[in-house]
Amino acid sequence: MLSIQALRTFYGHIEALKGVDIEVQAGEIVTMIGANGAGKSTLLMSMCGNPRARFGKVMFEGRDITQLPTFEIVRLGIAHAPEGRRIFPRMTVMENLQIGSTTAPSYFEEGLARVLRLFPRLDERRQQRAGTLSGGEQQMLAIGRALMSRPRLLLLDEPSLGLAPMVVKQIFQVIREINEAEGMTVFLVEQNAYHALRLAHRGYVLVNGRVTMSGSGAELLANREVRAAYLEGGH
Amino acid sequence: MEYFLQQLINGLTLGAIYGLIAIGYTMVYGIIGMINFAHGDVFMIGAFISIIAFALLSILGVASVPLAILLVLATTMVFTAAYGWAVERIAYRPLRGSFRLAPLISAIGMSIFLQNYVQLLQGARIKPLPPMITGGILLTEGDGFAVQINYTQMIIIAVTVTLMVAFTLLITRTALGRAQRACEQDRGMAALLGINVDRTISLTFVMGAALAAVAGLMFALYYGVVDFFIGFLAGLKAFTAAVLGGIGSLPGAMLGGILIGLIEAFWSGYFSVEYKDVAAFSVLVLVLIFRPTGLLGRPEVEKV
Ligand SMILES: Nc1ncnc2c1ncn2[C@@H]1O[C@H](COP(=O)(O)OP(=O)(O)OP(=O)(O)O)[C@@H](O)[C@H]1O
Ligand SMILES: [Mg+2]
Numbered sequence: 001m002l003s004i005q006a007l008r009t010f011y012g013h014i015e016a017l018k019g020v021d022i023e024v025q026a027g028e029i030v031t032m033i034g035a036n037g038a039g040k041s042t043l044l045m046s047m048c049g050n051p052r053a054r055f056g057k058v059m060f061e062g063r064d065i066t067q068l069p070t071f072e073i074v075r076l077g078i079a080h081a082p083e084g085r086r087i088f089p090r091m092t093v094m095e096n097l098q099i100g101s102t103t104a105p106s107y108f109e110e111g112l113a114r115v116l117r118l119f120p121r122l123d124e125r126r127q128q129r130a131g132t133l134s135g136g137e138q139q140m141l142a143i144g145r146a147l148m149s150r151p152r153l154l155l156l157d158e159p160s161l162g163l164a165p166m167v168v169k170q171i172f173q174v175i176r177e178i179n180e181a182e183g184m185t186v187f188l189v190e191q192n193a194y195h196a197l198r199l200a201h202r203g204y205v206l207v208n209g210r211v212t213m214s215g216s217g218a219e220l221l222a223n224r225e226v227r228a229a230y231l232e233g234g235h
Numbered sequence: 236m237e238y239f240l241q242q243l244i245n246g247l248t249l250g251a252i253y254g255l256i257a258i259g260y261t262m263v264y265g266i267i268g269m270i271n272f273a274h275g276d277v278f279m280i281g282a283f284i285s286i287i288a289f290a291l292l293s294i295l296g297v298a299s300v301p302l303a304i305l306l307v308l309a310t311t312m313v314f315t316a317a318y319g320w321a322v323e324r325i326a327y328r329p330l331r332g333s334f335r336l337a338p339l340i341s342a343i344g345m346s347i348f349l350q351n352y353v354q355l356l357q358g359a360r361i362k363p364l365p366p367m368i369t370g371g372i373l374l375t376e377g378d379g380f381a382v383q384i385n386y387t388q389m390i391i392i393a394v395t396v397t398l399m400v401a402f403t404l405l406i407t408r409t410a411l412g413r414a415q416r417a418c419e420q421d422r423g424m425a426a427l428l429g430i431n432v433d434r435t436i437s438l439t440f441v442m443g444a445a446l447a448a449v450a451g452l453m454f455a456l457y458y459g460v461v462d463f464f465i466g467f468l469a470g471l472k473a474f475t476a477a478v479l480g481g482i483g484s485l486p487g488a489m490l491g492g493i494l495i496g497l498i499e500a501f502w503s504g505y506f507s508v509e510y511k512d513v514a515a516f517s518v519l520v521l522v523l524i525f526r527p528t529g530l531l532g533r534p535e536v537e538k539v
Contacts, residue, residue, distance in 0.1 A: 048427055070426040086424040088417055090533075099417050102410070103429035149429060 001026040001185055002047075002153060007056035009039075009046045016042040018209040019056065022187075024153070029179050029186040031196040031217070033230055034206035040189040041083045043206070044155050048073050048080055060153070075103045079151035083158055085142040089131025093122055096130050096141055100148030107150045115144035118174050136167035143171070147178070153185045154178075160192045168192065172199050193230035197221045205230075237380045242504040243497070248388045248457065250496020251395035255450035256473030257480070257488035258402065259319075259443025265419045265483040266439050267331075272342035273322050275470015276349035277444045281315040281451025282461040283353060286364050300367055304390070304456075311452050312445040318349075319444020320437055328433065346466075353463040361462040364455045391453045398449060399489055402442075406485060415439055419483075468512070472499075475519045481532020490530060494518075 002024040009017040016039045024030045034040050046053045049070045058066045065073050074080065079100075088096050097115060101108045116123040119140040125133065130141060139159055146154060156175070160168040172195055178184045190196035197203050197217040205213040205226060213220065220226050256278050263271045288307040297303050326345040330337045371385030406412035414435045417425040426432050454469065455461050476495040480487025495515050502514040522529065 050423060050426065071429050071431050074427060074429045080427050082424070082427060086421055086427075088420045088424070090420055091413070091416060095413055095416075098410070099413050099425075099428055099430070102414070105410070145428070 001061055002187065003057075003059040004043075004047070005057040005059070007043070007046060007053045007058065009042055009051055009053045011042075011051065016209055017046060017053070020206070020209070020211055022204060022211070024185060024187055026152075026185050027179075027183050028202060029175065029188060029200045031188045031190055031200035031203040032206055033190055033193040033196060033203060033220075033226075035229070036191075038206045039209040040206055041157055042209075044080060044082065044157050044187070044189055047155065048078065074149065074151075077150075077152040078155065079146035079149045079153070080155040081139075081142040081146040081157065081159065082155075083161075085138045087130045087133075087138050087141050087145065089129065091130055092127050093130055093133070093141055094126045096145050097122075097148050100145035102149070104148070104150045108148070111148045111150060115147055118147075118177070119144055136163050136171075139163060139167075139171060143174070151184070153187065156186065156188045158189055158191060160190065160195065168195065175199060193226070194221070197226075237375060237377045237382045238504065240374065240382045241380070242500045244382070244384050244388060245504075246497035246500030247493065248391050248496070249499055250493035251391050252450045252453050252457070252492075253469070253473045253476045253495050254489045254492025255395055255398065255446045255453070256469060257476040257492045258399075258485065259447050260474050260477040261480070261482055261485060261488040262415070262439050262443050264477070266415060266436055267327070267338075269327070269338045270342065270474065271322075271327075271440075271443075272339065272470075273326070273345035273349060274443065274447060275466035275473065276346050276353075277315060277319050277322065277466070278447040278451050278454075278469060278473075279461070279463060279466030280318050280349060280353065281311050281444075281448030282455045282465060283357060283362070283451070283463075284311040284314050284448065285452040285455045286362055286461060289364060289367070304367070304452075308394075308449065308452060311448040315448030315451065316441045316445040319440040319447070322349075322444075323437055323440040328436075350463050350466070357463065359463065361460045363460050366459060367456060387456050391457060394449065394453070398446065402446070403485065405442075411435075411438065472512070472515060475515060479519050479522055479529055481529030484529070484531045484533070487529055487531035494530075 004020055004022040007017050007020045008015060020043060032040055045051060047058050049068060053066060057064060060076055060078060065076065088099065097112060101111055121137055122140055122144055125137065130138065133141060143159060159171050175186055175188065176199060179186055188196055188200060197220050200217045202216050203214065203220045204211050213223065213226065256274065259274045260271060263269065285307050288310045289303065292303045292306060297306065322345055326341045327338045330341055368386045368390065371383045374382040374384060406415065414425065414430045417430060418432055418435050422432050454465065472495055473492065476491035477488045479494060480491025498515050498518055499511045503511045
């Protein structure tokens with residue numbers, strides 16, 4: 001479904017991605033773990049053309065999307081809940097969800113019902129300004145907003161960041177649910193390696209803009225280097 | 236008391252015109268964070284297009300005044316909107332992502348260009364508009380002073396209120412309005428959700444220019460003369476109104492416009508006509524000292 005080939009992205013002269021290859025099959029949950037500054041967010045953003053990769057290719061469902069404008073890329077069926085949530089703080093929860101359905105307006109009612117079922121907390125807060133939501137609620141809104149476009153591929157950037165363990169559990173449960181019940185393909189970037197690898201079918205490890213390891217979630221969890229670098233202390 | 240009432244009516248009329256122009260400043264500032272210095276000249280172009288359209292209609296023999304005004308309103312909105320669109324496309328879009336001052340310099344250039352363009356095409360002399368609407372309603376009379384609201388003032392206030400209501404609904408209730416607010420708050424995220432940001436910005440200029448066009452028509456009807464330089468002072472005052480109300484805030488622009496109109500009318504009425512512009516700008520300075528974000532502007536700190 002998604003195929004990234006030798007992708008290289010630069011910020012000025014700094015090369016943030018140094019030739020990344022990724023494959024994601026339809027129906028999979030694939031995770032990417034890596035330390036701060038490894039280039040995980042850059043990779044997700046490069047898929048959406050902002051910043052645009054300088055070399056390499058992004059293929060989505062057999063189509064080369066490397067050079068498409070961002071708003072056209074997401075119209076093809078990719079939704080992105082980016083780093084830092086980036087909900088629209090001065091709009092209500094409802095308005096955020098409405099904007100989420102920009103590329104699929106006819107799906108709005110159905111999508112809304114689905115999102116409110118997945119995140120009942122949002123239902124009680126429909127008319128609340130999104131900027132006044134708690135961190136966990138904002139994350140739910142960010143994911144809900146992404147789901148409103150009826151994507152076939154969902155990109156999630158550190159949805160667990162800064163959230164209490166209970167909320168993290170709930171959000172990961174939702175990711176599993178939409179994957180199992182609806183066959184949604186998910187590409188999940190995480191620092192919370194333990195939970196991410198347990199959830200995902202497969203995973204990649206990104207170090208300094210390069211993929212250094214890949215394998216099934218279980219394999220990576222058992223790998224000594226992964227354990228030493230990402231799983232020591234805690235869990 | 237009668238005198239006061241009369242100044243109030245005059246002030247509201249002026250304020251309606253400034254408010255319509257101010258909306259264009261505030262919306263563009265909201266969405267791309269720049270002051271569109273050419274906006275006053277877009278208003279001036281609107282006034283000229285109105286006069287040309289009135290002349291054409293009288294040649295074509297449209298005798299009914301309400302019909303003529305409606306036709307001119309539609310024509311000037313469409314053509315002026317095209318100018319607004321072109322200004323953005325030519326002078327600002329190529330500079331997006333450039334350093335912050337670049338579009339401002341470009342805007343000043345655009346403003347000078349538009350003034351000279353109209354001066355070349357239409358000449359430097361003032362253009363009169365034969366009085367279209369005469370008469371009015373006598374409200375009260377006392378102390379030998381008659382308070383009158385003339386039909387032109389009524390039209391100006393009615394059209395402005397209608398447009399402002401329609402516009403507020405557009406911004407708060409429609410998908411386009413939501414897209415505009417989304418671009419205002421986080422352009423990158425708006426694009427990630429499938430919003431065509433460039434098109435949304437274009438439409439913002441188109442809408443601002445269409446409202447400025449209405450203001451141009453109102454100005455021509457009210458004062459009966461226009462020249463290529465009217466955009467400068469009117470634009471400056473509308474900009475002041477936008478800042479006074481809180482730049483970026485739509486209700487702020489409307490409120491600021493009305494306040495500037497009232498200040499100007501009362502100052503001219505009670506003190507001296509010569510210093511009316513100074514009065515408006517002094518109030519601006521005072522407000523900015525005590526409330527830098529304007530009357531309805533939001534404070535910069537925000538929990539995200
Ligand atoms: N806008 C930017 N301009 C310049 N450099 C940037 C920019 N964004 C990211 N970088 C750099 O690119 C590298 C990769 O950053 P990125 O945000 O992709 O890392 P990450 O893996 O998502 O990290 P984290 O886990 O902290 O979110 C870092 O060295 C960072 O400093
Ligand atoms: Mg990141």
